Amino acid sequence: MAVCVAVIGKDNSPLYIGGIGTDSSTDNELSRQWLVHTALDALEERLVSSNTNAGNAPANAARTDLRDLYLGLLYSTDTHKIYGYVTNTRIKLVLVTSSTSPSGSNIRDAEVRTALRRLHALYADAICNPFHLPGDQITSSKFDKQVKNLMLNNV
Amino acid sequence: MRSSVSYILSHAPGESVMSHPDYTQEIQHHACLLVLVKGIGGVLKNFNKLWERIQKVNNIKVTDSSGQVRDIWVRYVRDYPVENNDWGDFQTHRRLLGLITLSKFTNQIELNEVCRVHESLKVKYSNTLFDSRAFMFGPGNNLKKPEQEPEIYSAFEDEKLFKEKSSLSDKMSIPSEQADSLSSSESFQRPSSSTTSYSLPEENFTTPSNFKTHAMFYGENDPVLDLEQHVAELINSLFWVVESKRLERSKEKLEKVSLLLAPFEKRDFVGLDMESRNNKKRCMGRVTKNLADLTLQSGLVAESLTQYHSSAEILKSVNDWLWLAAAKEGHCAASAILIYPNLRNSTPLQRNASLQENSPLKLKSLSLYQSNDPFRKFKMGSPQKSKVSSPVNPPSELTPSSSESIETSSRQSESEIADTESLSSDIEYQRSFLTPDLPSIPRQPQSQLHNQYLLSNEDIAEKYRKAIIHYSKYQNAGIIETEACFKAARIAVEQNNSLIASGFLQNVMFINLTLSEQEKIQRFDTLAELYKEIGFLRKAAFCQRLAATRHVSVNNPNPDWRRCYYLMLHSFPGHKLSLDPNYVIQHQVGWPVLQIQLLQEVVVAAKRMVHPALATRHMTFLLQTMWPHLTKHEQRDLAIQLQALSAQCEGGPVPLVLETGEVIPPANLTHVPHCSHFTPRPLPPARTPHLIKLKPQQGPFIFTPIHFGSLERKSKKDEGKMEYLWVEDDICEVQMKLTNPLPFELKVSNMRLLTSGIVFESIPETIILPPDSPTTVNLHGTPKEVGELQILGYSTHTLGVKSNCRLKNMPMPNKFPASFTLEVIPSLPTITIETEVAVSGNLMSNLESSGSVTNISLYNGESTECVIKITNTSNVPIEYLDLSIQSNMDSQLQTKVFQWNNDDLQSQLPIKPNNTASIVMNLYGEADFLDLGGCDNLFPNSLTSNYPSRVGSPVPNAHASLPTQSSNPQNSLSSGLLNRTSGSFRSTNSQTTSWSAPLSVMPPSRGRQIEAQFLLRYSGGGDAEHCRQSTLQVNLELLPSVSITHWDVLPAEIPSQLYLVLDVTNLTSEEIDLHYTENKHILIEGKESCRVPVPLDRCPFNVTPKSNNEDTTEIRSISTGSSNSLELMCSEHITQNVKLRWNLLQSNISGRASVKGITLSQAMIYIVRMSPLNWEVSINKQCMKPQEEYSCNAGECLSLGVSIGNHLARPLHKLCLSVQFYQDYNNGVLNYKLENSVATAGNNKVVLTTLEETAKAYHECTVVFLTPGEFKIDIQCSTTEPISEDPIKEENSSIIQPCAGEISHVWRFIPPVAISVTD
Structure with a gap:
C-alpha cells in the first residue's frame, strides 16, 4: 500500500524518510523527498486553519487537544496520494500511497488512518529510547524495520 | 474534484480543440x-508606453x-489565438471584439504593408470582430492624413451580416438601436478628426484602396x-454592438432558438433530432446562458445572475454538463x-486629480467630446458610418438621433462653452474620462447585492x-x-x-x-505564482523547479538555460534557502537532500547559461552551506x-x-580549509613593549566574591580585546590551526x-595542507599606523575561490569572538647586543656568546x-636606555659583582640608527672567604671541643638570607669572659655572625653559579610610555680560590x-702566591692550607660605628641592632685593613x-680594640x-x-689600679706568690674615685727584686662601675647588672711587662 513514510519534526525538518520501491536508487529517494516536502505546505495550512478555528472559540481550547490527529488526504498527484497525521507535539507523519499500483489505488481512508496510528505508536516507541535526542534523525534500525513492515503488511 | 466519469462524453481531439490556455x-x-x-510594421519606440496608456482605459x-x-470593462490582450475565438459562443468573453493596431511606417511601401497586415488581422478574427482602430505613426511630426477610401467594413454592416445570419432578427428593433449606437459613436469621432486636421501637409501618403479601417496618423514622436x-x-462602439x-x-423566441455549440461538439449533434423535447430544452438553456454572458458583458451584472441561474436549471435537467458547467x-x-x-479595480492606476470639479460631468463623460468643436462635429464623419456618409456630408442617419442624445449633447455643449478658452480643457476631459473613480462609479444598488441568486463566498467555491x-x-x-x-x-x-x-x-x-x-x-x-500567493512556498518551489526542468528538457x-536558472x-x-550563505548556516532549516x-x-544551469x-x-555556496550534510x-x-x-572563472x-x-x-569557504584555532600572538619577548613607568601597586590584592555590575560589564565589553600591544x-603574527578536510x-x-x-599591511602566505x-x-603583517586594530578574520584562495573568512561567520563548533582588537603603539627601536669580555690574561674566563647568553668563569676575588x-x-x-640586573643573588651582593657607570651610559644617548653604544661592566668574583664550614681537620690543635657552637652552625646561615635572630649576644659575651683567662682565643662564629649571613650565599669552598640577566630597557621615537626590553643572560661561574x-x-x-x-x-689545584701584607707573601700549594699572621693596627677606640662604611650600616640595619656593634666595629676595622691578594702562578x-x-x-x-x-x-x-724586656740586677730598686x-x-x-708581680713558668702556671723574691714600696693598689675624660692619673711605686728570675708585672685597672662604651652596649649589658658592686671590668696592660732579674 504505502510506498513511503516520513516523520517530520515540528520545525519541518525531516526526521525519518523510509520507502519501499522497486528500485532504491537515489533518484527514487529524491522523488520521495520532493513528494513529502511539497506536502508540507498543505499540512501546515491545515494546522493553521484548525488553530484559528480554535482561536475563535477559546472555550473550545480543550477540544483542540482532542482534535483528530489524522488530517486525511493532503494532496494527490497522478501517481501518489499523500496523507498526513500530526501528533500533539507537532510531529508530522506523512504516508504516501501509490495510486498506480492496484492495491494502492482504491485504498480506504480507514486503512490509512489505522496505518498512521500504528506509525504513531512506532514513533513513540522509537523516541522512548533514552539515547535518542528529540529533534534528531531517527536512525533506529528497529524502527526502520517495523515501518517497512507496516508499509508492506497493509498491501 | 475530478469527475469519476472522466472523458465519457468526450471524443478524440478534433481540429477545433482550443489548445492555447490563457493562464x-x-x-x-x-x-x-x-x-x-x-x-505591426516597424518597431515603435514608445509601444509599451502606448500599451500602458491603452490598458488604463479599461472601464x-x-x-x-x-x-x-x-x-x-475591457480586457486588452497582446495576442489571441484564433482557435480560442471559436469558443466565443460557449463563453462570449472569449470573443475578440475589437482590434487596435499600433504601427509604424516610413514610406509608402511600408504603409501599404501595415495596412495589409491590419486588414489580414481583421480577416483572421472576422467571425467575432466588431470594430478596429489603426494608429499609424509615420515619419516626421506632422502628417497629412493620407487619402483614404471610406471604410466599408463597419459595425453596421457587420451587424447587418450578423442579423442576416441569425434569421431570428427583430427588424423593428434594429434601427433605433443602431441610431443610438451611431449617434454616440459619431460623437466620439470628433476629436480624432480634429487631430488629423491639425497636421500640415508635408508628405502625401495614401492608404491602399482595400484599407477600410478608421486610421489615425501621427508623427512618431507625437504625444x-x-x-x-x-x-x-x-469601446463605446463595441458596447453598442x-x-x-x-x-x-x-x-x-426561446422555442425557436438554434443550438449553440462548443467547437468540439459540432460532430456530436450531427443527425440528432433537434426537435426532441430534450434538445429543445438544451437549446433554450444554451441560449439563456449565452444571453447571460452578453448581459454580463454589457454591464448588467445583476440581471445576468438570474439568467445564469435559470440557464443552469434548464441545462441541469437535460444533463448538458458542459454548458451547465459554463x-x-x-x-x-x-x-x-x-x-x-x-x-x-486592482489593475488600473487610480488618478483622482480632477475628480471634484468634474464629478458632475461624470455621467456624461462619453459625450464630452461632442462639444469640442461644434463645427467639426459635422465636418468629419465617423469612419464607422462612412459607408453612407462622405467626410463632407454628414450621414443622414446621424441627424435623427434619439432625443436623449441630443439633449445630452446640448447640455454638454453649454457646459463646454465655458471651457473653450481653456487650452487644457482637452486634457482635462481626457483625464476625467480616464479616471475610473471609485466613488463615482455607479455601484450596483444595494438591493442587487441581496439578489436571491447571488452566491455567497462558500457557494462560489462550491459552484x-x-x-x-x-x-x-x-x-x-x-x-x-x-x-x-x-x-x-484566484477567487479562493x-x-x-x-x-x-x-x-x-x-x-x-x-x-x-x-x-x-x-x-x-x-x-x-x-501555478507557482498562485501557490506563492497562498503561501505554499514549497509547492511553488516544486512547480518552479518543474518549470525549470521543462525549460531544458530533451523534449x-x-x-x-537562462529561464531555467x-x-x-x-x-x-520554497526550499528554505537564502542567497546569503550565513543565513542558511545559521538557521539550518529545510531539507538538506533537496537543497543539495x-x-x-x-550550478548546472548557471554553467549552461x-x-x-x-x-x-x-x-x-553549496559547499559552504551544505558541508555538514x-x-x-x-x-x-x-x-x-x-x-x-x-x-x-575565479570566485571572489x-x-x-x-x-x-x-x-x-558572496559565499566564502570557511570549511575548506577548516580553521580550529585563531589567535593573534604577542610580539616575541625581545620586541614586546613594556611600560616605562611601572604602575604603582594599588595596594594589596583583595579578593571579593561580590561581582560588581560595572566590572562585569567591562569584562564583557573587552571580549576579543588583547592584553598585549x-x-x-613591526612584524606581528597571528597563529591559526588549519585542517584540510578533503x-x-x-x-x-x-x-x-x-x-x-x-592601516595594516598583511603579508600573503601560501601553504599546502x-x-x-x-x-x-x-x-604575518605590519601595522602601519598607531591606534586600534581589529582583526576580523582571514582571506584564503583555494580551489580557485577567494574567500573572506570572517570570524563571526565561522562554523559553529569554534567559538571565536567577532574580532580581535589590538592596540598598536608607535614604533620602537630594536637593538642587538654583543658582549665582549676583556681578555686581560684571564685564561679561565671564557666567553661564549651563544645567543644572548654569556658564560663567564671567575675565581672568587677575581x-x-x-x-x-x-x-x-x-x-x-x-x-x-636603562640597564638593570636581575639575578639569583640578593641586591647587596649583586652590586658588588656587577658594577657599571650609568652616567657613561646615559651620555651615549641618543643612539642613532645603526650606531653602537657600549657599556663597560665590571665583574668581581665577590665571595665570602671565611670558610665557616668543615676544614677543621686542618688544625691539629684546634679546640673544636671547646666551641661546640662552631660545628654546623654555618649551615643554617649558609643560604638563608634572613639573619638568624636566635643569636644570643650574651652568649658570646659570657663566653668571652669565660675564656678570658685562656691563652688563646679561638675564633667563634656562633650565632653572632648574623650580619654576615647574606654574604655567604655559598660556602667559598665550592663553585657557585650565578645567573644574572641584564635587562636593557630602551625606547625612542614618538612613544614616551613604552619601551622594549632586551635581556642578556649572563652565567657567571665563581670558582673557589x-x-x-x-x-x-x-x-x-x-x-x-x-x-x-x-x-x-x-x-685551587694550582700553587698560589698569597700576599698578605705589602711585602710579605707566601706560596701555598694546591689544596694546602697555611697559617699567616697579618699585622694590624688595633682598632682605635674612638672610632664610632658611624664612621664605618655604608655596607656595614646596612648590614646592621638588616640585623636590626641585635648584633654586637662593638664586635661589628672591630670586624669592620679588620676587614678594611686586611688586604689579601692572591696570584695563581x-x-x-x-x-x-x-x-x-x-x-x-x-x-x-x-685585643683588637685599643x-x-x-x-x-x-x-x-x-x-x-x-x-x-727590661733587665736589671737583683736588689736593684x-x-x-x-x-x-x-x-x-x-x-x-x-x-x-693594681700592680701585681708574677712569674710565668711558661707552662701555663703562673706564680703569684712572690713574697720572697719581690719587695715593693708604695701602694700596689690605688683607688681612683674619678678619672675625668682626657685626664691622666699617675701612680708610682718602687720595687726591688730579691732573687734573679723572670718576672712579669701584671698591671690592671678595674672598675666596679658598669662599663658602657656605647648605648647599645649599655642596653645589652643588662645581664651584667647582677654583678654590679663586684669587679665589673678589668683593663690590663698588655702585654705584661717582663723584667728579667739577674744577679
Whole structure:
C-alpha cells in the first residue's frame, strides 16, 4: 500500500524518510523527498486553519487537544496520494500511497488512518529510547524495520 | 474534484480543440470586452508606453437608451489565438471584439504593408470582430492624413451580416438601436478628426484602396494626446454592438432558438433530432446562458445572475454538463464581480486629480467630446458610418438621433462653452474620462447585492468546484477546465482560503492536455505564482523547479538555460534557502537532500547559461552551506567540481548582480580549509613593549566574591580585546590551526589577515595542507599606523575561490569572538647586543656568546671587565636606555659583582640608527672567604671541643638570607669572659655572625653559579610610555680560590698593634702566591692550607660605628641592632685593613680576598680594640715599649710608674689600679706568690674615685727584686662601675647588672711587662 513514510519534526525538518520501491536508487529517494516536502505546505495550512478555528472559540481550547490527529488526504498527484497525521507535539507523519499500483489505488481512508496510528505508536516507541535526542534523525534500525513492515503488511 | 466519469462524453481531439490556455485569465474577465492590441510594421519606440496608456482605459461608462449608466470593462490582450475565438459562443468573453493596431511606417511601401497586415488581422478574427482602430505613426511630426477610401467594413454592416445570419432578427428593433449606437459613436469621432486636421501637409501618403479601417496618423514622436479618446470610442462602439446583440438575444423566441455549440461538439449533434423535447430544452438553456454572458458583458451584472441561474436549471435537467458547467462558472463570475468589486479595480492606476470639479460631468463623460468643436462635429464623419456618409456630408442617419442624445449633447455643449478658452480643457476631459473613480462609479444598488441568486463566498467555491467537475468530463474542454481552475483558485485567494485554492491548483495537474513545452512551462509558472500567493512556498518551489526542468528538457526544441536558472533561483525560498550563505548556516532549516539537489541543478544551469562566475558562486555556496550534510565522498567530488568551475572563472568575495537586479551575495569557504584555532600572538619577548613607568601597586590584592555590575560589564565589553600591544612598523603574527578536510592535498594561497581600523599591511602566505592533519599557520603583517586594530578574520584562495573568512561567520563548533582588537603603539627601536669580555690574561674566563647568553668563569676575588655593545638596528633613534640586573643573588651582593657607570651610559644617548653604544661592566668574583664550614681537620690543635657552637652552625646561615635572630649576644659575651683567662682565643662564629649571613650565599669552598640577566630597557621615537626590553643572560661561574678557615688575634709586640692569624686554604689545584701584607707573601700549594699572621693596627677606640662604611650600616640595619656593634666595629676595622691578594702562578690570575664578615669573640675584641685607658708604663722613668724586656740586677730598686689616661668621652669612677708581680713558668702556671723574691714600696693598689675624660692619673711605686728570675708585672685597672662604651652596649649589658658592686671590668696592660732579674 504505502510506498513511503516520513516523520517530520515540528520545525519541518525531516526526521525519518523510509520507502519501499522497486528500485532504491537515489533518484527514487529524491522523488520521495520532493513528494513529502511539497506536502508540507498543505499540512501546515491545515494546522493553521484548525488553530484559528480554535482561536475563535477559546472555550473550545480543550477540544483542540482532542482534535483528530489524522488530517486525511493532503494532496494527490497522478501517481501518489499523500496523507498526513500530526501528533500533539507537532510531529508530522506523512504516508504516501501509490495510486498506480492496484492495491494502492482504491485504498480506504480507514486503512490509512489505522496505518498512521500504528506509525504513531512506532514513533513513540522509537523516541522512548533514552539515547535518542528529540529533534534528531531517527536512525533506529528497529524502527526502520517495523515501518517497512507496516508499509508492506497493509498491501 | 475530478469527475469519476472522466472523458465519457468526450471524443478524440478534433481540429477545433482550443489548445492555447490563457493562464492569466481571471474571473472578472467574464464581464470584459476583449480587445486585441497589436503592434505591426516597424518597431515603435514608445509601444509599451502606448500599451500602458491603452490598458488604463479599461472601464468606461455608457449611458444606455434607458438612461441607465453601464459600467463597461475591457480586457486588452497582446495576442489571441484564433482557435480560442471559436469558443466565443460557449463563453462570449472569449470573443475578440475589437482590434487596435499600433504601427509604424516610413514610406509608402511600408504603409501599404501595415495596412495589409491590419486588414489580414481583421480577416483572421472576422467571425467575432466588431470594430478596429489603426494608429499609424509615420515619419516626421506632422502628417497629412493620407487619402483614404471610406471604410466599408463597419459595425453596421457587420451587424447587418450578423442579423442576416441569425434569421431570428427583430427588424423593428434594429434601427433605433443602431441610431443610438451611431449617434454616440459619431460623437466620439470628433476629436480624432480634429487631430488629423491639425497636421500640415508635408508628405502625401495614401492608404491602399482595400484599407477600410478608421486610421489615425501621427508623427512618431507625437504625444498622441487623443489616444485614450480613440480607444474609448472604440469601446463605446463595441458596447453598442454587444448591447444590440444582447437585446436581440433577449427578444428571441426561446422555442425557436438554434443550438449553440462548443467547437468540439459540432460532430456530436450531427443527425440528432433537434426537435426532441430534450434538445429543445438544451437549446433554450444554451441560449439563456449565452444571453447571460452578453448581459454580463454589457454591464448588467445583476440581471445576468438570474439568467445564469435559470440557464443552469434548464441545462441541469437535460444533463448538458458542459454548458451547465459554463453556466455555473458564469454564475460564480457574476457573483464574484458583485461581491468583490475591487477585483476589477486592482489593475488600473487610480488618478483622482480632477475628480471634484468634474464629478458632475461624470455621467456624461462619453459625450464630452461632442462639444469640442461644434463645427467639426459635422465636418468629419465617423469612419464607422462612412459607408453612407462622405467626410463632407454628414450621414443622414446621424441627424435623427434619439432625443436623449441630443439633449445630452446640448447640455454638454453649454457646459463646454465655458471651457473653450481653456487650452487644457482637452486634457482635462481626457483625464476625467480616464479616471475610473471609485466613488463615482455607479455601484450596483444595494438591493442587487441581496439578489436571491447571488452566491455567497462558500457557494462560489462550491459552484466552481462542481463546474470543474463537469468540465472534467470532457477531454476537449481541458483548456476551459484549466482556466476555470485558475480562475477559481484566484477567487479562493481573494477569499483568503488557501486550502480551497490549493485544491483548485492541484486539480490543474490532473488535466491531461497536449500542450507545447512553452505552455507547460507557463502552466507551472502560473501555478507557482498562485501557490506563492497562498503561501505554499514549497509547492511553488516544486512547480518552479518543474518549470525549470521543462525549460531544458530533451523534449524542448529550444532549451532556455537562462529561464531555467532564474526559475531555480526563485524557488530558493520554497526550499528554505537564502542567497546569503550565513543565513542558511545559521538557521539550518529545510531539507538538506533537496537543497543539495537544487543547488547542484542551479550550478548546472548557471554553467549552461555560460555564466561561469555564477556557477562558481553557487558551487561555493553549496559547499559552504551544505558541508555538514555532505558525505566525505560528496565533499571531495564537489570540491573537485568547484575547482573545475573556478578554472573558468575565479570566485571572489564580491556580490554578483544579475540582469534582473538580484544580488548574489558572496559565499566564502570557511570549511575548506577548516580553521580550529585563531589567535593573534604577542610580539616575541625581545620586541614586546613594556611600560616605562611601572604602575604603582594599588595596594594589596583583595579578593571579593561580590561581582560588581560595572566590572562585569567591562569584562564583557573587552571580549576579543588583547592584553598585549603591537608595535607600528613591526612584524606581528597571528597563529591559526588549519585542517584540510578533503582527501587530497590542498593548496591555499594568498592567505592574508582581514583587518579594520588602522592601516595594516598583511603579508600573503601560501601553504599546502596535507589531508586531515592539523597544520599550524602563522600569518604575518605590519601595522602601519598607531591606534586600534581589529582583526576580523582571514582571506584564503583555494580551489580557485577567494574567500573572506570572517570570524563571526565561522562554523559553529569554534567559538571565536567577532574580532580581535589590538592596540598598536608607535614604533620602537630594536637593538642587538654583543658582549665582549676583556681578555686581560684571564685564561679561565671564557666567553661564549651563544645567543644572548654569556658564560663567564671567575675565581672568587677575581675581577674582569665585560663590554656590552648595543647596536640600534631600527630606524628609530634610541632615546631612552636603562640597564638593570636581575639575578639569583640578593641586591647587596649583586652590586658588588656587577658594577657599571650609568652616567657613561646615559651620555651615549641618543643612539642613532645603526650606531653602537657600549657599556663597560665590571665583574668581581665577590665571595665570602671565611670558610665557616668543615676544614677543621686542618688544625691539629684546634679546640673544636671547646666551641661546640662552631660545628654546623654555618649551615643554617649558609643560604638563608634572613639573619638568624636566635643569636644570643650574651652568649658570646659570657663566653668571652669565660675564656678570658685562656691563652688563646679561638675564633667563634656562633650565632653572632648574623650580619654576615647574606654574604655567604655559598660556602667559598665550592663553585657557585650565578645567573644574572641584564635587562636593557630602551625606547625612542614618538612613544614616551613604552619601551622594549632586551635581556642578556649572563652565567657567571665563581670558582673557589682561597678560603680562610680559622682565625685568631694575637697581641703584637707594641700595644697599638695586633696580629691577625689566618688559616688560609688554597682551594685551587694550582700553587698560589698569597700576599698578605705589602711585602710579605707566601706560596701555598694546591689544596694546602697555611697559617699567616697579618699585622694590624688595633682598632682605635674612638672610632664610632658611624664612621664605618655604608655596607656595614646596612648590614646592621638588616640585623636590626641585635648584633654586637662593638664586635661589628672591630670586624669592620679588620676587614678594611686586611688586604689579601692572591696570584695563581700557573694561569697568572690574580685576585683579592677579604676577611669580611669575620666574627670575633669578646676576648678577641679586647685585643683588637685599643684600650679605653691609655697606659704608659715606665721603669725608672724609662718608658716601656710592648714586648720589651727590661733587665736589671737583683736588689736593684726599680721605680715603676703607671700613668693611665681616660680615652673615653666620659669620666670613669671608682677605678682601682693594681700592680701585681708574677712569674710565668711558661707552662701555663703562673706564680703569684712572690713574697720572697719581690719587695715593693708604695701602694700596689690605688683607688681612683674619678678619672675625668682626657685626664691622666699617675701612680708610682718602687720595687726591688730579691732573687734573679723572670718576672712579669701584671698591671690592671678595674672598675666596679658598669662599663658602657656605647648605648647599645649599655642596653645589652643588662645581664651584667647582677654583678654590679663586684669587679665589673678589668683593663690590663698588655702585654705584661717582663723584667728579667739577674744577679
